[in-house]
Amino acid sequence: xxxxxxxxxxxxxxxxxxxxxxxxxxxxxxxxxxxxxxxxxxxxxxxxxxxxxxxxxxxxxxxxxxxxxxxxxxxxxxxxxxxxxxxxxxxxxxxxxxxxxxxxxxxxxxxxxxxxxxxxxxxxxxxxxxxxxxxxxxxxxxxxxxxxxxxxxxxxxxxxxxxxxxxxxxxxxxxxxxxxxxxxxxxxxxxxxxxxxxxxxxxxxxxxxxxxxxxxxxxxxxxxxxxxxxxxxxxxxxxxxxxxxxxxxxxxxxxxxxxxxxxxxxxxxxxxxxxxxxxxxxxxxxxxxxxxxxxxxxxxxxxxxxxxxxxxxxxxxxxxxxxxxxxxxxxx
Amino acid sequence: xxxxxxxxxxxxxxxxxxxxxxxxxxxxxxxxxxxxxxxxxxxxxxxxxxxxxxxxxxxxxxxxxxxxxxxxxxxxxxxxxxxxxxxxxxxxxxxxxxxxxxxxxxxxxxxxxxxxxxxxxxxxxxxxxxxxxxxxxxxxxxxxxxxxxxxxxxxxxxxxxxxxxxxxxxxxxxxxxxxxxxxxxxxxxxxxxxxxxxxxxxxxxxxxxxxxxxxxxxxxxxxxxxxxxxx
Numbered sequence: 001x002x003x004x005x006x007x008x009x010x011x012x013x014x015x016x017x018x019x020x021x022x023x024x025x026x027x028x029x030x031x032x033x034x035x036x037x038x039x040x041x042x043x044x045x046x047x048x049x050x051x052x053x054x055x056x057x058x059x060x061x062x063x064x065x066x067x068x069x070x071x072x073x074x075x076x077x078x079x080x081x082x083x084x085x086x087x088x089x090x091x092x093x094x095x096x097x098x099x100x101x102x103x104x105x106x107x108x109x110x111x112x113x114x115x116x117x118x119x120x121x122x123x124x125x126x127x128x129x130x131x132x133x134x135x136x137x138x139x140x141x142x143x144x145x146x147x148x149x150x151x152x153x154x155x156x157x158x159x160x161x162x163x164x165x166x167x168x169x170x171x172x173x174x175x176x177x178x179x180x181x182x183x184x185x186x187x188x189x190x191x192x193x194x195x196x197x198x199x200x201x202x203x204x205x206x207x208x209x210x211x212x213x214x215x216x217x218x219x220x221x222x223x224x225x226x227x228x229x230x231x232x233x234x235x236x237x238x239x240x241x242x243x244x245x246x247x248x249x250x251x252x253x254x255x256x257x258x259x260x261x262x263x264x265x266x267x268x269x270x271x272x273x274x275x276x277x278x279x280x281x282x283x284x285x286x287x288x289x290x291x292x293x294x295x296x297x298x299x300x301x302x303x304x305x306x307x308x309x310x311x312x313x314x315x316x317x318x319x320x321x322x323x324x325x326x327x328x329x330x331x332x
Numbered sequence: 333x334x335x336x337x338x339x340x341x342x343x344x345x346x347x348x349x350x351x352x353x354x355x356x357x358x359x360x361x362x363x364x365x366x367x368x369x370x371x372x373x374x375x376x377x378x379x380x381x382x383x384x385x386x387x388x389x390x391x392x393x394x395x396x397x398x399x400x401x402x403x404x405x406x407x408x409x410x411x412x413x414x415x416x417x418x419x420x421x422x423x424x425x426x427x428x429x430x431x432x433x434x435x436x437x438x439x440x441x442x443x444x445x446x447x448x449x450x451x452x453x454x455x456x457x458x459x460x461x462x463x464x465x466x467x468x469x470x471x472x473x474x475x476x477x478x479x480x481x482x483x484x485x486x487x488x489x490x491x492x493x494x495x496x497x498x499x500x501x502x503x504x505x506x507x508x509x510x511x512x513x514x515x516x517x518x519x520x521x522x523x524x525x526x527x528x529x530x531x532x533x534x535x536x537x538x539x540x541x542x543x544x545x546x547x548x549x550x551x552x553x554x555x556x557x558x559x560x561x562x563x
Binding site: 009011036048113144217222 | 446491
């Protein structure tokens with residue numbers, strides 16, 4: 001009748017509600033001893049099932065959570081100097097955050113993560129679509145607005161990739177036969193380069209494979225419209241494709257990074273200094289041309305790495321850029 | 333005095349988190365005290381005392397910590413009043429997942445952690461199902477996907493309570509919990525109050541010190557497993 005009720009009851013070791021049975025009639029007939037074991041009294045059980053049913057018929061998350069802009073305003077640095085202009089981020093935009101270690105990059109991500117309302121050390125307020133977030137937006141657990149991806153995160157659950165992704169899809173009420181699991185694995189494989197299938201255990205994935213799977217899952221299965229990425233530079237994945245994938249789903253992507261390739265991939269970059277937003281730089285055409293050179297350089301480094309792994313000697317001259325930055329841009 | 337009961341399985345980070353919450357409440361001007369319940373020993377009181385807060389410890393020893401807690405809770409409230417506290421945080425020892433420490437009319441917070449496994453929420457009884465607020469810790473080290481599945485399972489176990497994502501190291505979520513404690517009902521005494529659900533019970537020979545194993549020694553409230561289909 002309701003997947004949520006069925007999942008809850010199966011957790012208690014009970015079969016689903018019989019077809020056509022009412023919640024109140026069913027709970028009224030529940031033996032006292034069974035309720036004792038369940039740890040809920042009759043009224044609590046009935047209220048519980050009604051709430052689960054209600055959650056089922058609530059508006060689809062996509063409509064509830066359509067976020068077009070995110071605004072960061074009213075902050076100040078560690079020395080009390082105010083941030084002058086509000087920072088407005090739009091859906092489908094990549095914004096990078098750069099600054100020395102300890103300057104406050106993670107603070108900015110944390111402020112967005114908790115939708116700060118002047119109640120964090122920076123004093124920042126976060127607005128969604130230009131308005132204050134509702135309590136529901138701040139606290140509803142299954143329609144969380146902000147998804148995160150950081151170097152410290154790992155898969156810890158002892159399940160295979162396929163079983164876990166099916167489970168995640170079920171949480172989102174997505175039909176398991178929709179093929180979403182296969183699509184996520186295919187995309188993760190294209191990002192990481194080292195292929196894996198649905199039957200491999202999550203905990204056996206390499207760092208790059210795990211990161212690629214997290215990004216593919218965030219793009220296709222997470223309903224969060226905002227994605228925060230903290231330091232993924234050494235992840236062994238195709239960074240440009242990964243970010244393109246996320247923005248193609250119209251997410252707002254914030255990336256804290258020291259990696260020039262990632263920093264220049266953003267439409268803009270926020271410069272953090274002494275805890276405050278000191279400047280916002282729009283990536284120029286000339287910078288995009290430099291980025292292409294840097295990507296060539298990066299590809300050359302990767303090629304050498306591959307050759308070393310194959311046991312080759314590296315004695316030839318490394319050739320990586322044939323054109324001036326501006327020429328390269330026209331070639332692309 | 334505002335009262336809050338904090339419960340959760342062992343090692344989820346209750347103390348780390350509530351040190352941050354207590355510090356936040358104190359910085360906002362509240363006079364905060366803590367009672368820490370544990371089973372055999374604890375050093376957590378020192379961590380609270382380091383904040384300059386009045387602390388008491390209750391060790392249940394050989395008794396069920398839940399039963400020990402409910403037999404002493406009203407004395408804790410009286411102690412808090414005697415010390416002129418604005419907020420009393422009662423941290424309980426959740427050990428068997430069938431614990432049921434929450435009291436009707438008293439703010440009840442359950443702490444669970446992402447590392448416990450994504451099915452854990454369905455294995456926790458009244459401590460989670462009847463809480464007013466669920467705090468989820470250790471989200472910084474598991475994947476976003478696992479967080480989402482875990483949160484979904486928490487929602488199934490307790491569709492009523494708001495979820496607060498917390499981190500006892502960075503203090504994430506402490507402000508939200510402090511805000512909720514600030515709005516908790518004021519309690520003068522718990523005399524005649526009721527638990528939200530009965531505590532796990534076993535009145536049998538082993539409750540009063542029996543150590544011998546065998547049918548002859550099993551007296552009182554005894555329940556047997558069924559192995560019929562194996563024979």
